[in-house]
Each structure stands twice: as C-alpha cells, then as structure tokens.
Amino acid sequence: MVLDETDHDRLRREGRCLFIVFKRPHRVLSTCRVNGGLCETLTHLANHQGCEGVAHQVHALDAGTHGRVAAHGRACAEAGLPPESTALMSTAANMQCAALARLSAEELHVRVAATAGVLGNATRAGDPAGWHEEAETSRPVTNRPRSELGSDLGSGPGSDPESSLTPDHRGCGTIVTLVSINQPCTPACLVRAATMVTEAKSTAVLDLRIPSRQGVGLATGTGTDQLAIAAPLPRPGEWERQWAGGHNSLGELLARATHAAVTRALLLQNGLCAELRRNxxxxxxxxxxxxxxxxxxxxxxxxxxxxxxxxxxxxxxxxxxxxxxxxxxxxxxxxxxxxxxxxxxxxxxxxxxxxxxxxxxxxxxxxxxxxxxxxxxxxxxxxxxxxxxxxxxxxxxxxxx
Structure with a gap:
C-alpha cells in the first residue's frame, strides 16, 4: 500500500515492512548496521518488524557480522527488497501503528514516518548500560556498583534507583524515525538534521513524562532507537542545503514533524497520550x-x-x-x-x-x-x-x- 508519494520517492507499507523506494539517487545517513552510515548508492530504505514486542525469541539475528547480514537478507527477501541496495532498521513495533507527519515551508518539504514504543526499555541518556559489545557478540554487564545505578537523596526523602530497573513486560521499546527531505543536503547538513531529529524525539518522550526503566530520571528515548534521513543528490544546477539547526526552517520542520510522528506513534503502539499521563x-x-x-x-x-x-x-x-x-x-x-x-x-x-x-x-x-x-x-x-x-x-x- 502506498502511504505517500512525491516526485523523488514513494513510501509503502507491505506486511511487516515500511519502506521508501527512491525514484532518483539519494544521500542517506542512517544507523542501519548493514548498508548504514553515509551512503549514496541505496535504492530502498526500510523499517521492518523483526519480532513481537514480548516473549518472542529471535535466534541468530545478532550473532556477529555473519548473523546480521543473514538477518538483513531474510528481512529484505520477505519484503521483496534488494539486500545489496537497501538499508534496513529493525524493531518490535507494529508497522500498522506507524505514524506519518508532513510539513512544508515554501519550497521545502519534510516527511517523518515513525514507529515508537517505550514501555519496555525507555532510557535516559547516560543511564547505566546493560550490555558491552565485543568482536562477535555482546555480553551482559554485571556487578555494577550501586553508586552507578542512580542518585540517592540520602536518608531523607529519596528513592530506590534499583526499583525502576524491573522490565515492563507489556512491550519492549524502540523509536524508529524514517525521515525524507525533498531538497539536496550536504553530508554535514544531514548530520545536523540527525541531531535535530534526535532532540525532537527526546522532547516528545519528555513531554509525556515517560520514566526511564534504568533509573529514576525521565526518559529521553529507548536503548535501541534508530533513525535514517534521506535527501536527493543534487542534479546539475541544484544547490545543496548547508544547515538544519534550530534557527532555520529545515531544522524547525524536522523537529516539529518528528515530534508529531513520534507522539502519535506512542499513542497507537502503547496507548500513551497527554490525557492518559494526567494522573x-x-x-x-x-x-x-x-x-x-x-x-x-x-x-x-x-x-x-x-x-x-x-x-x-x-x-x-x-x-x-x-x-x-x-x-x-x-x-x-x-x-x-x-x-x-x-x-x-x-x-x-x-x-x-x-x-x-x-x-x-x-x-x-x-x-x-x-x-x-x-x-x-x-x-x-x-x-x-x-x-x-x-x-x-x-x-x-x-x-x-
């Protein structure tokens, strides 16, 4: 099903996959572990539901580089996407709960498609990590000193920082943002755009006062958030945008669209909204x-x-x-x-x-x-x-x- 179409790309949802088909060459900045980073040769950009949010064991998906490439290939095959030219992000969120936001300012157009869940692993930037990456796998971090788990207010009106480390089994969490800009952007501009999208995602979570599952602070996201930002490569005679900060229109559009899409996705996936947080x-x-x-x-x-x-x-x-x-x-x-x-x-x-x-x-x-x-x-x-x-x-x- 086509969810949105422009003169440079098409956004589709098929089964457990939400993806962009590029109609012309794009520059993409992404967190994807296969074909990720900064890339100018992609034909597709995707968000894929790799498992259910609770109690769904998926084997060998992250077992070193070989496992990641094999999992990437399986997901692309399922959606009919070419694995060699597709960057794909994975989540446990339901693609039926994806939210879409579009904003414009004169000739500039921005679109954000987001899936979001925060009930299981919402985190605050700087919370203690649970995993340490090694060459072919990751291992749990154990025996962290209590002083690293959070702040204690002493013998007065404090709180137990370990009390919020219990997982919420109503669902795991990941916020995935799939961002399209209709005009060419330099690599540096895309990096700045990524920071603006990240700030806006964090603002959406903070506005709902979502608590971290790793400490007593308010969450700024989840431990597995991902993003991808795409802008068309310049054709002869086209200029490239240089900046996407908080003082210019591109930064404003990115932030507002991301905030709107993430906020709605949290409502659709987790049933979270301002009214229901009013208690x-x-x-x-x-x-x-x-x-x-x-x-x-x-x-x-x-x-x-x-x-x-x-x-x-x-x-x-x-x-x-x-x-x-x-x-x-x-x-x-x-x-x-x-x-x-x-x-x-x-x-x-x-x-x-x-x-x-x-x-x-x-x-x-x-x-x-x-x-x-x-x-x-x-x-x-x-x-x-x-x-x-x-x-x-x-x-x-x-x-x-």
Missing part, C-alpha cells in the same frame, strides 16, 4: 508510588473501613485532576533535588511542602495544609515513593474528617 501514578511512579504501594500504605495507616473505602476509590483518586497536578509538582521537586538544582540542605523542607500540598489537594481542603504538613513531618525520612503515598492516604483521611 498521580504517572507523576510519581518512577519514585515507587504506584497503585500497589498506595493500597499497602492505606492498609497500614487507616482502619479497616477507611482502607477499604480508599482502595475501592483508588482509580478515581489516582485520576483526580488537582491531585495529579500536585503529584507532578512533588515529582519535579524530587527531580530537581536529584540533579542538584535544589541543594540538599533544603531538600527535606521542599519535599515536605509539596507533599502537604498533595495531601491538601486530595483532601479538597487547602485550609488544612499546615495541619497536614505537621502530620507528615515525622515521616520525612521515608523513601520518596512511600512518603508520597502517605501524603495521599493522609489527604484522603482528612477529606472525611
């Missing part, structure tokens, strides 16, 4: 405050009747708009302490202030802020997730007292 656990889950902890805290803190009432209404509490707003404010203070913007000497007070605001929001009684702050103060030593959960439970109890 208490989305804000504080990376610090350990999830539904399970909230229920546990309620049963420890409230009497039996109060705990049962809390649990019965937990979904509504999690999605309470003011509670969600206060939860994100608390999460931001915790993050600013973690990265050092707020210094540790005031960390406890700042977190206590925000936790009391969260409790007052849940209680719908802002006038009880000072009372709730006093009630929460003795528990300030707890880990951040537990402390946040306690604020929610205290607020709920105050609502009916």
């Amino acid at each position: 208490l656990c989305a804000a504080l889950g990376r610090f350990g405050c999830d539904e399970s902890l909230l229920e546990t805290c309620a049963r420890r803190t409230l009497d039996d009747a109060g705990a049962e009432l809390f649990v019965a209404n937990l979904v509504a509490l999690i999605h309470d708009p003011r509670g969600a707003a206060a939860a994100y404010a608390l999460a931001e203070v915790l993050e600013l302490v973690r990265v050092g913007v707020l210094h540790r000497e005031i960390a406890g007070e700042a977190v206590l202030d925000q936790a009391a605001l969260l409790a007052a929001a849940i209680a719908t009684k802002p006038e009880r802020y000072a009372l709730l702050r006093d009630q929460l103060m003795p528990d300030l030593h707890r880990p951040a997730g537990e402390f946040a959960a306690l604020a929610v439970v205290r607020g709920f109890a105050c609502k009916w007292s």
